[in-house]
Amino acid sequence: MKTALKDMTLEELTEFFVSIGEKPYRARQVFRWLMNGAASWDEMTDLSLDLRKRLDAAAAIDCLRIADMAVSGIDGTRKYLFETADGLYIEAVLMEYYYGYSVCISSQAGCRMGCRFCASGRHGLARNLTPGEIADQYIICERDVRAGFGKTHITHLKHRDDEGRPRIGHIVVMGVGEPFDNYDNVMAFLKNVTDPQGRNLGRRQITVSTCGLMEGMRRFMDDLPQANLSLSLHAPNDEVRRRIMPAASACGIDELIGFAREYSRTTGRRFSFEYALFSGVNDSGACADELAGRLAGQGFHVNLIPANPVPGLGFEAPPPARVAAFAERLIVRGIRTTTRRELGSDIAAACGQLRSERILGGGP
Numbered sequence: 144m145k146t147a148l149k150d151m152t153l154e155e156l157t158e159f160f161v162s163i164g165e166k167p168y169r170a171r172q173v174f175r176w177l178m179n180g181a182a183s184w185d186e187m188t189d190l191s192l193d194l195r196k197r198l199d200a201a202a203a204i205d206c207l208r209i210a211d212m213a214v215s216g217i218d219g220t221r222k223y224l225f226e227t228a229d230g231l232y233i234e235a236v237l238m239e240y241y242y243g244y245s246v247c248i249s250s251q252a253g254c255r256m257g258c259r260f261c262a263s264g265r266h267g268l269a270r271n272l273t274p275g276e277i278a279d280q281y282i283i284c285e286r287d288v289r290a291g292f293g294k295t296h297i298t299h300l301k302h303r304d305d306e307g308r309p310r311i312g313h314i315v316v317m318g319v320g321e322p323f324d325n326y327d328n329v330m331a332f333l334k335n336v337t338d339p340q341g342r343n344l345g346r347r348q349i350t351v352s353t354c355g356l357m358e359g360m361r362r363f364m365d366d367l368p369q370a371n372l373s374l375s376l377h378a379p380n381d382e383v384r385r386r387i388m389p390a391a392s393a394c395g396i397d398e399l400i401g402f403a404r405e406y407s408r409t410t411g412r413r414f415s416f417e418y419a420l421f422s423g424v425n426d427s428g429a430c431a432d433e434l435a436g437r438l439a440g441q442g443f444h445v446n447l448i449p450a451n452p453v454p455g456l457g458f459e460a461p462p463p464a465r466v467a468a469f470a471e472r473l474i475v476r477g478i479r480t481t482t483r484r485e486l487g488s489d490i491a492a493a494c495g496q497l498r499s500e501r502i503l504g505g506g507p
């Protein structure tokens with residue numbers, strides 16, 4: 144098995160290069176190449192040919208390979224199914240907005256939170272992803288971006304590399320898995336992606352989404368206060384939340400909202416709640432009013448997500464008028480509310496769906 148260099152921080156990479164008899168600055172060179180998407184040792188032209196050959200024999204460049212991909216004919220959204228070296232599948236979604244590219248990546252192969260509406264939790268947790276496997280999702284997507292994929296829907300591209308080529312502007316850790324159930328590896332990845340000697344992504348360009356693991360949220364507030372934290376609430380009260388998010392409900396809604404207040408005070412950042420709308424479950428006017436009653440007047444942001452139904456799970460999306468009515472009831476109470484634009488509706492874009500199809504043998 145070859146060494147996975149992308150699993151290492153710059154400090155660990157430096158130790159690795161010293162251990163093979165190289166100067167420490169070699170680690171910085173290779174780190175920069177890897178984090179900026181080099182696909183082969185030959186691209187690393189500032190390394191000697193001899194070192195490139197030795198690295199080729201001992202170390203792997205990529206931790207993942209693309210097993211499948213679907214491209215939306217409607218909005219250009221790309222859904223990647225990646226395979227790990229030990230045959231597990233995970234997903235990432237590359238989206239185009241008018242201002243540039245955003246990628247949603249996975250933190251675990253599977254998930255043990257067991258949310259009833261979610262394809263990702265359906266098969267349980269296989270294992271945590273390594274920092275390199277988490278990184279490779281954006282790295283491989285960014286290669287496509289750099290090679291000129293898309294741009295159809297982008298009118299004001301904000302993020303470019305030194306040579307003027309497009310880059311991914313935002314990373315969202317919201318794919319398969321619960322990021323704070325794999326805290327150390329997610330943080331190692333975030334350290335690498337924000338390292339000025341590597342990819343140098345701004346901390347404000349990162350969003351981590353959790354179902355509400357309190358210990359992880361507290362550590363994250365201390366470790367990376369400049370990044371965005373988003374909490375999947377999906378219910379106006381504990382009774383509904385326990386029904387649809389059994390493992391995630393260990394912490395009650397009052398405690399979660401109390402933390403959100405503390406987070407805003409401590410970091411000076413607006414706290415976001417995600418609220419997926421499921422027809423007949425949490426989308427009534429009474430639910431909207433109850434939610435508004437809990438959140439109003441505290442400077443929170445609510446992002447409504449019309450559910451992307453997963454076949455066989457029994458959850459349906461409400462009609463657009465019902466989504467709009469729900470949003471309106473929050474807005475009149477002064478809550479900043481957005482409704483997520485439906486992206487990739489023609490390519491099984493619900494989280495974990497491609498992976499689930501592959502595991503069940505129904506995929507392409």
Ligand code: SF4
Pocket residue numbers: 254255256257258261262263264265318319320321354
């Ligand atoms: S919604 Fe998130 S936390 Fe819940 S099962 Fe799916 S991946 Fe896990």
